[in-house]
Amino acid sequence: MRQHELKLNPLKCAFGVKAGNFLGFLVHQRGVEVDKNKAKAITEANPPTNKKELQRFLGRVNYLRRFISHLAGKTKEFSQVLKLKDSGEFKWEESHQRAFDVIKRYLSNPHVLxxxxxxxxxxxxxxxxxxxxxxxxxxxxxxxxxxxxxxxxxxxxxxxxxxxxxxxxxxxxxxxxxxxxxxxxxxxxxxxxxxxxxxxxxxxxxxxxxxxxxxxxxxxxxxxxxxxxNWEADELAQSNGQAEVSNKVLIKILQKMMEENPRDWPKLLSETLWAYRTSKRTATRVSPFFHTFGHDAVLPLEIMVPSMRVAKQNELSLEHYNEAMIMDLEELDELRIQAYNALVLQKQKVARIYNKRVNKKIFHEGEIVWKAILPIGTKDRELGKWSLNWEGPFKVHKLLDGNAYRLSSLDGHPHKRCINGKYLKSYFPSMREEVGKSCK
Structure with a gap:
């Protein structure tokens, strides 16, 4: 503290304390625990009777999200109810009650962080x-x-x-x-x-x-x-892939910004991250910053030339402003669910467009097929560009899951490895073979 010239008010400090309440949490040597008074508001809550009460309940749960393992899966049942418009009828079903009881039971004996x-x-x-x-x-x-x-x-x-x-x-x-x-x-x-x-x-x-x-x-x-x-582990594996995609986008932005002077990339990295986090996405129509804090970032230009929302915020008292921020956080889970649904719909739309151009190949046992020479593009040293792309013919020995097949030779000896149907095509005799048969 003396080295960095920090000063503290002795009346507001306590030294040598082994445990205490800090920011609504119990902090001690083992770790951090949930304050029983905070958890009590959730464990003794009655089932919600309207959408507003459900949002208020989820806002309290979200405050303790660090202590609830896989919170997104536990609140998944409420996604359809949160999508209701103001004129929609609020129906509380058995599945909602079960998810509600699971959260309450989980926080009745919370773990230590x-x-x-x-x-x-x-x-x-x-x-x-x-x-x-x-x-x-x-x-x-x-x-x-x-x-x-x-x-x-x-x-x-x-x-x-x-x-x-x-x-x-x-x-x-x-x-x-x-x-x-x-x-x-x-x-x-x-x-x-x-x-x-x-x-x-x-x-x-x-x-x-x-x-x-x-x-x-x-x-x-x-x-x-x-x-x-196995959607839980698969989603986490997919999230790693999404992180890689985000990194590619950041690299592209950074490359455009440092074309004139590549050595300045460390200085431009923070600006690149800020631009990426505050820009709106096409699918969700909101920015990652919005999904974190419940509202868009205030740009410096909005302070110099006050925008409408900045002018309205300046009219609010500190108490009303805090209430507005809390309300934004309570509605954040619903907005995240909506963004997730929008991403799913976009992926389904892309898949439908792609699948229209894909002609699925279906083969039957005993059918004669050609097999692509793998890996694709393999060239023979002697033939060069005149190299064959297909080999065979082979016979379909067995049908497997996932459009996979096990082939065999025409004599009936099965291959050890299976192959995907996209690397096969139906066999049609060449003109030479047909002429040879007719001559016989």
Whole structure:
């Protein structure tokens, strides 16, 4: 404090305190807890009778969102009710009541928010894409031991590495009871259950580490979940892809801004981020800044030449202004849901337009087909640009899920690997073959 010339008022400071109430939360050596008075307003709340009461309830819940694991999934049932217009009829159904009771029951015994341990900080710094994944799927950094089984959910793309990380965290948290692992990769589950052998040299260290840690649990259940049902882990994997898309947009903006002097990119980075966060998106028609704070950013020009909203804000008292800001935050969840629905509709629209141009190929068992030479564009050294693009013919031996097929030779010997139908086309005899048959 002396080094930075900071001054404090002794009457407003307390030193040597091991626990205390700070900004409405209980802070102590273990971590941060929810103030019982804050949670009491939610746990003793009556079911809402109109849209306004539901928004008020969700606003209180949103204040404690850091202490509620997967809050978006728990409030998903209210999305249709929040979309109602003022003239619409408010219907409170059993599904809404169940979601309402789950939130109240969750906050009746809230967990303690704990900071990550140094080893986890170091690992998550090296693996930023797994930060949100680990925190969401194993309840970290919200830690607590209950009667429910420890559950790990994985997307197939993360494979063994994420499994080993999640198991190590559960082990350090003291979990030794029933463990439920759901995965959309049958290969990994079959290997862990000893039905398949792990013959890959690159996966062997992860397989060995996972098997050793699993032996420390009293009971382990491995469950396969179809990809279309594994939406929680899949959404997190997709969010990592969306972050990569955002990074590409930022790079494009930065490249345009530093054309004259590329060395100034560190100075222009903050301006690039500001432009990206405050610009409106085509699909949602609002900016990321709006989805965070509930209103658009005030530009410096609006202060120099007061805009309508700045003029109205200046007329409000401090109390009324705070109430207006709180109301914006209470309606923020509804606006986020609307933005999400708009994005889904846009993706569906793009998919419909794309699928109109796609002619789906369907083949039947026993049908004769050509197979594309993979990878596409492979050239023969001798033939060059006259190289063949298709090889065969082959016979369709078996139909698999996902428009996949297993081929066989014309003699009936099946191939080891399956192939997607987009790399196949129907076989038609050439004129030479037809003439040869007619001569015979």
């Amino acid at each position: 704990m900071p990550p341990r140094p080893s986890y900080r170091r690992f998550l710094a090296d693996h930023p894409s797994l930060d949100e994944f680990i925190g969401e799927q194993v309840g970290f950094p919200v830690c607590g031991v209950g009667v429910q089984p420890w559950e790990l959910k994985f997307d197939g793309s993360m494979e063994y590495e994420a499994l080993v990380i999640g198991l190590e965290i559960l082990k350090d948290l003291g979990a030794r009871e029933f463990l439920l692992i759901t995965w959309d990769s049958q290969l990994v589950l079959k290997q862990l259950s000893a039905e398949f052998k792990c013959t890959s040299l690159s996966l062997a260290p992860y397989y060995t580490a996972a098997s050793q840690i699993l032996d420390d649990f009293e009971e382990v259940s491995l469950v396969h979940v179809p990809r279309q049902e």
